Amino acid sequence: MDIIFSLAVLLFSVTVHEFAHGWMAYRLGDSTAKDSGRLTLNPLKHLDPIGSFIVPLILFFISRLSGGGFIFGWAKPVPFNPDNLRDRRWGTAKVAAAGPSANLLIALVFGFALRFLPSQFIPAGLTQIFSLIIFLNLLLAIFNSIPLPPLDGSKILFAFLPHSWRNLRIFLERYGMFLLLFLIFFAFQWILPLIFFIYQFIVGISV
Numbered sequence: 001m002d003i004i005f006s007l008a009v010l011l012f013s014v015t016v017h018e019f020a021h022g023w024m025a026y027r028l029g030d031s032t033a034k035d036s037g038r039l040t041l042n043p044l045k046h047l048d049p050i051g052s053f054i055v056p057l058i059l060f061f062i063s064r065l066s067g068g069g070f071i072f073g074w075a076k077p078v079p080f081n082p083d084n085l086r087d088r089r090w091g092t093a094k095v096a097a098a099g100p101s102a103n104l105l106i107a108l109v110f111g112f113a114l115r116f117l118p119s120q121f122i123p124a125g126l127t128q129i130f131s132l133i134i135f136l137n138l139l140l141a142i143f144n145s146i147p148l149p150p151l152d153g154s155k156i157l158f159a160f161l162p163h164s165w166r167n168l169r170i171f172l173e174r175y176g177m178f179l180l181l182f183l184i185f186f187a188f189q190w191i192l193p194l195i196f197f198i199y200q201f202i203v204g205i206s207v
Contacts, residue, residue, distance in 0.1 A: 018075045
């Protein structure tokens, strides 16, 4: 049951994340996601065999064997054409920020429900599910905000970088994936305390 709930929550969360990208692009004048059938909350349209199933399953079994760890995954990126955006200066950054913002909003909604709703409205089983939803959505929001390609944070960073810093952009586009892998395998423990802190700030209790 743990793996079913975890995968269901992850699938729900990454689907909303990708839908938010497409929705923001559509609001800004680009219909690429809609035309390709990706402007939908149907998870089947967003599934990635590796990111939505294989990687989460591997991480789940590793966490079971090691007694700790986390479950993470991703969906197929929603396509958009930045040349179609009405806001040519900040449009790409807005589209990129929409995904993590949607995950943060989900975490806030379920977090405030845990914090402020009377306990009789949320059975113990739902409390665990809500906690998982909050944690995974905070993880998605924070992780995707890291300014390394191909994550959303890099697109936000590039929108703010002056032209004189173009060499930094070239460097990150060339080596960002290697830096990201290094971060995941050797420095992810620096991110988890931030997630736990925000979780406690929203819900009022620790994970």
